[in-house]
Amino acid sequence: MIDRDNLPITDFVVIGVILIFTGVLFFRSYSSQSIDPNILLSPEAVTELIREEVKNTPLDETFNPHTFSGKFKKVYFQSINQLSQQKIFNSFLHFLNKNKGILEDCSVCATEKTCGDEDQTSFAYPVDLTLQALQTKIAQFPQLMIVDVRGTEDYIHSHIPSSINFPLIDLPNQIFTTDRWTEIVIVGDSYWQTKLAGESLVRLNFHRVHRLMVPIKKWDQVWESFV
Numbered sequence: 001m002i003d004r005d006n007l008p009i010t011d012f013v014v015i016g017v018i019l020i021f022t023g024v025l026f027f028r029s030y031s032s033q034s035i036d037p038n039i040l041l042s043p044e045a046v047t048e049l050i051r052e053e054v055k056n057t058p059l060d061e062t063f064n065p066h067t068f069s070g071k072f073k074k075v076y077f078q079s080i081n082q083l084s085q086q087k088i089f090n091s092f093l094h095f096l097n098k099n100k101g102i103l104e105d106c107s108v109c110a111t112e113k114t115c116g117d118e119d120q121t122s123f124a125y126p127v128d129l130t131l132q133a134l135q136t137k138i139a140q141f142p143q144l145m146i147v148d149v150r151g152t153e154d155y156i157h158s159h160i161p162s163s164i165n166f167p168l169i170d171l172p173n174q175i176f177t178t179d180r181w182t183e184i185v186i187v188g189d190s191y192w193q194t195k196l197a198g199e200s201l202v203r204l205n206f207h208r209v210h211r212l213m214v215p216i217k218k219w220d221q222v223w224e225s226f227v
Contacts (some may be wrong), residue, residue: 004174011051030087036045036165040203040204040205041203041204043172043176043204044172044173046172046200046203046204047076047169047172047173048170049192049200049203050171050172050196050200051169053196054168054169054196056073057073057077057192058073058074058077058192059168059190059192059193059196063212077190077192080164080191080192081190081191081192081215084191084213085191085214090128090213093191095127104219105140115226117182126194126195126198126199126201126202126209126210126211127209127210127211128170128210128211128212128213129185129210129211129212129213130213130214131212131214131218131219131220134185134212135209135221137183137185139208141183143182143183144183144184144185145164145178145182145183145184146160146162146163146164146184146185146187147163147164147165147166147171147175147185147186147187147197148160148163148164148166148187148188148216149166149167149168149171149186149187149188149193149194149197150165150167150189150216151167152165152167154189156225156226156227157225157227158223158225159216159223159224159225160187160216160219160221160223160224161222161223162224163187163224168188168193168196168197171197171200171201172200172204175201175204176204178206180204180205180206180207181207181208182206182208183208183210184201184208184209184210185210185211185212186198186209186211186212187211187212187216188212188215188216189215189216189217190215191213192208194212195211197211198210198211199206
């Protein structure tokens, strides 16, 4: 049994923050537009959805982090980014995303070419990969497509070897002609950035979508640079 009298104040603060985040996430989860598996959107429509999702967030180029609201949002998104790297909280976020309308995991469709575009009844939510899992996948799939959704300047400075740069807003149009069965891993700066990118590919009917669950700066292997 937990002795509440001996719990340090910091524990109560952490618990309170997590409960607040949980409530906000549930609100965002059920208020956001769901993904209908029977409606395949155009690149333009998906791009517009991305613009709506990033509006008034740190991913927005016009975001002002110096206002009271901006400071709160910055701390909020930074905290979610940190918490999402923990397995338990990441699983919780995954649960919320499935209930938002991104539907159930489809492990067969995500790993085997056993269902077609015309008769598929559910989409696979992007599978989260650890650094180790990404390195294993790189070894297993020589043709693996690693998509870096950061800005072009960050990509030019340093990136994972053989990765390609499709900035988040440009992603739908740049990747649209790619084979829908391509093994894809999304990498980027933050949870929100790679989450939106993964959901965008699901909306475009890509079947083998993964995302690195930690920021790309955690990459501990050789980097490539065009500088």
